[in-house]
Amino acid sequence: MSKITDEVFKNVVSHAKEYGFVFPSSEIYDGLSAVYDYGQNGAELKNNIKTYWWKSMVQMHENIVGIDSAIFMHPKIWKASGHVDGFADPMIDNKDSQKRYRADQLIEDKIAALDAEGKTDEAEVLQTDMDAALKAEDLQRLKEIIIDARIVCPISKTANWTDVRQFNLMFSTQMGAMAEESSEIYLRPETAQGIFVNFLNVQKSGRMKIPFGIAQIGKAFRNEVIARQFIIRMREFEQMEMQFFVRPGTEMIWYDYWKQARLKWHLGLGTSAEKYRYHDHTKLAHYANAAVDIEYDFPFGFKEVEGIHSRTDFDLSQHQKFSGKKMQYFDPELGEDGKPYGNYIPFVIETSIGLDRMFLLTMINAYEEEDLSTEERQDSRVVLRFPPALAPVKAAIFPLTKKDGLPEKAREIMDRLKLDFAVQYEEKDAIGKRYRRQDAIGTPICITVDHQSLEDNTVTIRHRDSMEQERVPADQLEKIIGELVSWGKLLA
């Protein structure tokens, strides 16, 4: 497998556009910064990643159920959760270029540059200083660090900086038509709060017993100060989150459990373990007492894909306080003293993965520019080696030619297979060209109908990865494709 360099990463981004995976949003109006649309193949791939997550969380765990809560929520929720007061990034402007930056990001970039130059001691000192300033929320100190480290604006190349200020990342809008009656509401910056406020509804209606989890997939919105690296940092994105409610005192056992379980989910896709690492947090979010990121080795370095957070009873306690409703659970199980644990506010372990980052990871991991040259001629192909269950199209059906009843036979097979699988029919161009188009979108098999098919009802299957071909009975196709794309292979 060829190493994904910066150059190849650029190719991945343009491939994603050319083949209908990801488009810049509002492109005909020159785009909208940090917002993207998913095209015909991207939407399928994204749905398949969601399915893999949903199945592994909800279907595979008898004590986890899924919900779909509204994006709009009562504004008090964000006061209770701490987002109105605390969900902010430190930003700084360069007075010459008028460009805005995240102060911590500027320092991070400097640390990376020092590391690259081999000045690791200097980089370490800078990291420690920054962590301390962030922890103490000392904005003045952050500015001093930027000045002392001689960090300049990448555009103006000057160090003419404003003070560092906190910038709240939540988008707000008005709900209600009449100005005087309308209230300010927020677009949710995480899906988790929709789970917390439904904790009692789900627990009671589902007669759930602790420990249990509630999972959700949905859009989240953050007015990120800077957007970068394609779909890594977006202003509208999607999260797949699960809150696991546990008895107080058992949270670290479950934290470790989910830390392992989530990495296993990633590796289930066949990605090399070397591409992943854990990153323990030193600076914790306002709600957490332990947190770890699962990071992936993107072409631009290791980046967070998923976070596992021990959120204590912070959120439920805050909602109890702000709503005046009891957020407690009665635990009938007997403790060591022989008495029931009784009423308590559960502790929570959260797993939170960014769907768009997972999408990019899947694209990068699958992308290969393969040299197929022989002594006689130069040849190459771009192939997306998706795990078959995630592939946007599971099989493509080709009549060898457009005549002699071959299209009719191919259509007959297509009409059968589409009942169970996402399949595509193609009759244009030579077979070789059709193979290449399907390789480029990651279709695991191509099925060719030829004259022999009319006689003995067999077809040729060509495999994406090996490019090998085999002859199989057409009535075996459901079974062959079914086994190839089975979710069981990923979930086992």
Ligand code: GAP
């Ligand atoms: N409920 C906890 C929470 O939201 P987070 O670490 O802020 O935690 C979780 O976000 C995941 O959401 C991240 O690991 C990342 O994959 C994804 N994510 C966060 N901000 C994002 C953004 N601006 N664009 C794309 N994905 C983002």
